[in-house]
Amino acid sequence: MLTNLYLVRHAHSVYSPDEIGRPLSERGFMDAKTVTELLKRESIDDVYASPYKRAIETVEGTAKYIGKEIKVVEAFKERTLAGKPVEDFTAAITKVWQDEDFAWQGGESNKTAQKRATDSLLQVLDRNKGKNLVIGTHGNIMVLMMNYFDSRYEFDFWKRLEMPDIYKLSFREKKLMEVERIWKVSD
Known part of the structure; x- marks a missing residue:
């Protein structure tokens, strides 16, 4: 019996320094409707999300469709890159992916952020055997979770993600069996 996790990277958001309320x-919002339509075909049992508004808004249509409340999980929030805005985002994000133990002041290393998120992901897997679950999250933390199970999901993979994007991860117990991308950007 497989458990399927649909990791959903949030749709495009309006930039503001308010990470939580953005x-x-x-x-x-248009893309979030497409996410809902795609996930309607997947027999979703439950919806989880990061506490960040953009992640919740991306998957709330799916939660409404199945008639369930979103279960907010703090650990599914985006990784904290640094305690204050960095001057060169590209250089800063590249550095943390080159050295999994490195953290900018006030930020999380890849190893720390990955542990935070995957500890919660493994708990969700334990409690939901054989179910189809949506997890509304963010690009960097999503790839770190995927990377925990398969090292092919790394920095270059993260750079190719769309906004939004959906990856279906199929598990037997806690063993990743298959990954399938189900988000297709329309032309």
């Missing part, structure tokens, strides 16, 4: 953009 909402989806107009385009993001």
Whole structure:
């Protein structure tokens, strides 16, 4: 019996320094409707999400469709890159992916962020054997969770993610059996 986790990277959001309250953009809301339509076909049992508004807004249509409340999990929030805005985001994010133990001041290393998120992911797997679950999250932490199970999911994979994006991870117990991308960008 497989457990399927649909990791959903949030849709496009309106940039603001308010990480927690940053909402989806107009385009993001349109894409969130597409996420809902795609997930309607997947017999979803439950919906989890990061506490960040953009992650919740991306998957709330799915939760409404199945008639369930979103279960907010603090550990599914985006990794904290640094305690204050970095001057060069590309250089800063590259450095943490080159050295999994390195952390910028006030930020999380890849190893620390991965442990935070995967500890909760493994608990969700334990409690939901044989179910189809949506997890609304963020690009960097999503790839760190995927990387825990398969090292092919790394920095270059993260750079190719869309916003939003959906990956179906199929597990037998806690062993990753298959990964399938189900988000297709329309032309």
